[in-house]
Amino acid sequence: MRYIKCLVTTGAITILLFACKSSPPYDNKSLHHPLLYSQTVKQLTDVIVHDIFSPPVACRIYAYATIAGYEVMAHSGQQYQSLAGQLHGLPPTPAPSEPAMIDFPLAAMIAMATTGKAMIFSENRLQAAIDSLKAKAVAAGMPGDMLKSTVAYGQQVSAAILGWSKGDQYAQTRAGGKYTVTEEEGRWTPTPPAYMAAIEPHWNELRPFVLDTASEFIAARPPVFNMKDTSSGFYRMVNEIYTIGNTLTEEQINSADFWDCNPYKVNLSGHVSFATKKITPGGHWINICGIAAQNAKADFAKTVCTYAKVAIALSDAFIVCWDEKFRSNLIRPETVINKYMDENWKPHLQTPPFPEYTSGHSVASAAAATVLTQLYGEPFHFRDSSEVEFGLPEREFPSFIAASDDAATSRLYGGIHFRPAVAEGTRQGNLVGQKVITKLKMEQ
Template sequence: MKQIVWCCLVAVSLFACKPKDYTKYTHDPFLYAKTVKQLNDVVLQNNFSPVVASRNYAYANIAAYECIAAGDSSYRTLHGQIRHLPQMPRPAAGQQVDYQLAALLSFVKVGNAVTFPEGVLMDYYEQLKNGADSAGMSSDMLDATVAFSDTISATIMQWSKKDQYAQTRSSEKFTVLNEDGRWVPTPPMYAQAMEPHWCDIRPLVLDTCTQFMPPAPPKFDLSNKNSAFYKDLMEVKTTVDSLNEEQKHIAEFFDDNPFKMNVQGHVMFATKKFSPPGHWMNIVGIAAKKAGADFNTTVAAYTQTSIALFDGFISCWKAKFSSNTVRPETVINKNIDPEWRPFIQTPPFPSYISGHSVISAASAEVMTHFFGEPFQYTDTSLVEFGIKERSFKSFRQAADEASMSRLYGGIHYRCDLEEGQKVGYQLGKYVVTKLELKRKSSSAVQATQPVAAR
């Protein structure tokens, strides 16, 4: 009996002395998806507009990606690919760094810096460090990883401050022209134009914000029932007036209104959902998990998709505020039926072209590049808001549906969708072609363990 007890004690002692594999924690791709969701929730809770949200996601993901590229020779830095991105710092010589943990910490630190309230993500930042410590990472490696992450975060933040974002906060107010065919604020909020100077923001990959400009929209014409504008207008009205349950679900599923104002009698209250870029960030996580993507591939997919979202909004906003096209709701209320309302709430900016069509098509091209086509998945992003999931055979099918949701919702003309998708497709292809994240050389070996700085 004593021998049995002794053997058990020895076994327990040996097991307790066995080093923990901290990489099971720090290299878990789902942990990165969870970390992106943390930022997504902050964006949601603090009412960031879709265009500003795209900036938050892009800089945070780029910071994470540069950590991965520093430790994995099969990935290329974005320095030299994004023309204005500076060269990234390297770890101190001889330091053992866990580059995956550095990516997580850099994402959070940059995400924290570009959002508010101040310090909103830093409790989660501490959780990540404590998790690595509890998983068995040595204090020396943890310190070296934090130090390296800090240098990347500081470099990305310094670079981000030169993108004209601060200057657009004080740009001249947009002037509303109360003329036929021109955009004016819409009910129930009658909010001023959202980010009218966003086209002044520095792009990441585009040469200029006009690189993929669509043709001019159909001329405003209600006098001729055969005019392209009149036909598009009436299609919006008749579509909304005869929606079936499937079309309603599609409209609600891709509504993605980050701040919907509800009116019930004399009571007004707001409800929140993910904005379009937040929705697509969620889809990246769903796809990466289903594909069984490793940590580094997951970070790369998030990063390139966020870059497409960021440049997509810059391109789209240039088109919107150049054409300054009136929304269907305004025209129908003024000329056909003053009581008519769209199925979803009209957002506060011009109609042509559809932003959701642009960024969905662009995101779909990037994600198809990473995960292939067909790629069947179920999007559960809206379940937390009480909206049933939808399943898709490909990312392009989802992008098509996201685009059509704007017609079902009654907030866009068909030309907004078709030309928006063309711009998004071209832009997405350009981002995939322009940026080589994964090296083509088959001899590159992925670093799965921490490596010392070279």
């Protein structure tokens, strides 16, 4: 009996020692590093690029995904408060029943990635990111019951945000009719090389996040079409783009290429066509969010806040811009120059498939830069490496506004926008950014 008791005791000690060895103390430093959140957002961006979402749709995905991550952090007891009641139609989001059992940074990443996963096509790619986060938690020694509770809470918040998203009229716009091209002079028509139909003609029907209506910051009217009178404002506007396109400097080309952000560039080689995929304008600014947070050494919560606040501004910026595009329905430089001035002229950049006025890059960039300036101040020197993976060098900026201005004027150099679309688009974007800043109370 004494021998048997000794064996049992020894076995128990062995099991205890093995358990201690296989389950090291929970070290959450790696999981709570803000760079991990940025890397997870980047994985969402990679899927958006792979699945070829248009600029407006991409920003809608970013907005809902990052709001899900933010709402988790808002319930963590830190300095941020929920956006429930501040964003149109957003009800109170679930609070954890046992906060002590939740690792909030991990739950925020799970919520963000799970929401993004539900809104893209290549779900397996984001599922791999989620599985990687879980594996990192196990490797860090997170107790099994905490991991289970944390994942469940992230999924719970994600489900609430996805439920809210269904009321924004996006599904209804999928059933909307295609845009009808008219023969009226000065109106938009499809452009080469693909002559694609206009994308998202019903985008102004979406529920905004903070704006009262899609037309809250309606643009001034563009110049009246007139290519007969060389002294008319319209002719001079067209001639400026024609002249710029024929005398591009190396710096202007670099700017145009850097901010191209065409998610689906059609390339023709003989009888073969193929697409080149890149980040959208919104995706570029989402990447700048990560650069800004890292440069400023922002903590995890502020990093999460940065992405959500900028994504909201970007999404509403595209609603404002698309509302105007299909109101003014203005012809693109390439079309008017080829018809009235030079049939062989080509813009440096490929013309996107939607009307010209106002410039989406200008609206989105100004909105994002306005919010980022409020979050991190000015000046804010940074090197933008967003396009390095697409074979382009970094560009250096003294501030977010300087980067926004560069993005806006790059559309002139690219030959795809007239100056009024850039100037008025920038004004609209500033107003959207200020509205987001004024309306959203995120810090307690």
